[in-house]
Amino acid sequence: MWFSIASSFLPRVLGLALLMASASAAEPAVALLTTGSINDGGWSQLAKQGLDKLTAAGSRTTVVQKVSADQAGTELRDCAADGFDLVIAHGYEFLNPAAEAAKTITTTKFAVSGADVERPGIVSIDFDVSQASYQLGIIAGTLTKSGKLGFIGGGAFPSVKACYRGFVAGAKSVRADVTVAEAYTSWDQVAQNKSQTEAFISQGIDQIYPDVDAAARGVYEAIKEHNTANPQKLVWTYGCVGDANANPAAGQWTLASAIIRLDEAFAHVAKQVRDKTWKPGIVRENLATGTCVAVLNPVLLKGPIDAALQAKITAAGAALIAGTLTIPDERPAPAAPAAK
């Protein structure tokens, strides 16, 4: 416990000293709160990597990891008291604590990444991966032999459901009769995700899109086992949030990844603070902003993802950006679009 207190307290003291020593620095001081460990191999680790880019750009930064929703209010206020200009609370769970903190603290700006709901005084960064997932769906709908697709989510959060909706819409745009099975497992139980994948494969599903963070390793292991034993009945997979195209278990069967460039998203909000253009509201990060994009596996570009399929994906991307193609959205529209 003392170690825990010391490890969260000491960096702030040192950070405050550094801040006082370099008061004229142009880049804002940024604190990051994560729900998980920064070595989780997924959501929180990607955020830390995004923060590292801000550090490299000259910002004073700190990270407070494994923060639960009930601890968040205290941590947000502590970060503000320590003189940070911007606190990025990385996770939907931080939405209400950040809104509460923003009511009384005006010197520090609060951004909640992964939230799609507007709250007074804060910026919600909505990562809309549905468009990139739509492009993945086009691949799945084109390449499936059984017409059966599967989606595995770590939890039915709005951002996860958006990936599912995009994937389904993309697949049905090229093959109307495909079915997409949907299951929810866990963000950290690798074995559970492997079992779910095996269940999918036993039902004849041959395209599996996981959005389960680091636990996707279980999905890839199941696919590796199956494809090694059944090279004539290959199952293909995808990556989500992070780039999984070269994952060691099933990289050769990973067709593409719908990724979030958290470093760019964080740089966008940090720039707003630095330039004093900060405006509370929802910041939509998507295909058009270049933050949530589909990355094809370069190894497979001369194989299953041929030139014709690549052209289809590119055309869909252009239509999504232009707004001539839209994905059904169950969420309420934002009250007012936020300027970037």
Place this chain on the structure above:
Amino acid sequence: MINDLLIVVVIAQTLTAATPLLLAGCGELVAERGGVLNIGIEGLMLTGCIAAFAVTAITGNSWLGLLVAMGAAMVLGAGFALMAITARADQIVAGMALNLVAVGVSGTVWRALQSHGVTELPASAGFSRGWFGWSGWSSFNDLPVIGPLFFDLYGLSIATAGLLLLTWWVLRRTRIGIVIQAIGELPDAAAAAGESVHRWRWGVVLFAAACAGAAGAFLSIMRTHAFVPEMTGGKGFVVLALVMFGRWRISWLIAGCLLFGLADSVQQQLQSLPGSRALPYQFFQMLPYVVALVALAGLSRSAPGPAALGKPWPVSR
């Protein structure tokens, strides 16, 4: 092909899902029959996960990884025994401390591995399906029914079946079993008969720790070939519940673990059925817990646990 039938797939998945529960449960049952309640089983499993992964990733030797996983869990188990048996501390508190230590240690080791670029097992390392990956069995994998349900199982699944049988026999038919039950029921009487209660309790705690470490190794270097922080996901607590609801009997423990594994396997199939989204997904996820615990609570007659369970010995010094 018959091996692709849903029932065969579900049974194979049931056996796989039940393996870590049975393995850790076997050890915990023996410990509790000996009067020691170790709620740190989750932490011991997690220790086994990271120790097996780290050693296998560094050396490429899966057998060494398995042994070190058991050894590392036994070291933590010894720490628990030192507090709960020798120092006579509260067993619940000592077990909770064990869980916290294991989370911290496994996270620290994982961070250290990451900083040295050790995040994957070598391609040839880690146990694969089929009796510790022994190629001699692989030609039998396609046999109808018996292939997927016997020859294609993980090695530790088979070893666990043997361990359960051996443990049942030892507890029921041997002097060792009688002494273990005596120190769990009437430690004073056992001591009067010349048995060292502390020594026996240390023994059952270390046995339970070794089993939990092996269960952790099953998850990391056999089932998934990966490590993710806190990847045990509460399985240790499920084991505790299954041992208690199973009336501290091997047969009921097996029934409970298999039922849990079956319900888990079935819910995975159910989740992907059309129309399943009419129910919240949490309903499917809780099914294994509800089915196993309700069934055990309903079918098993109420029975008190070992009389000295959780009590330090001697009661007063």
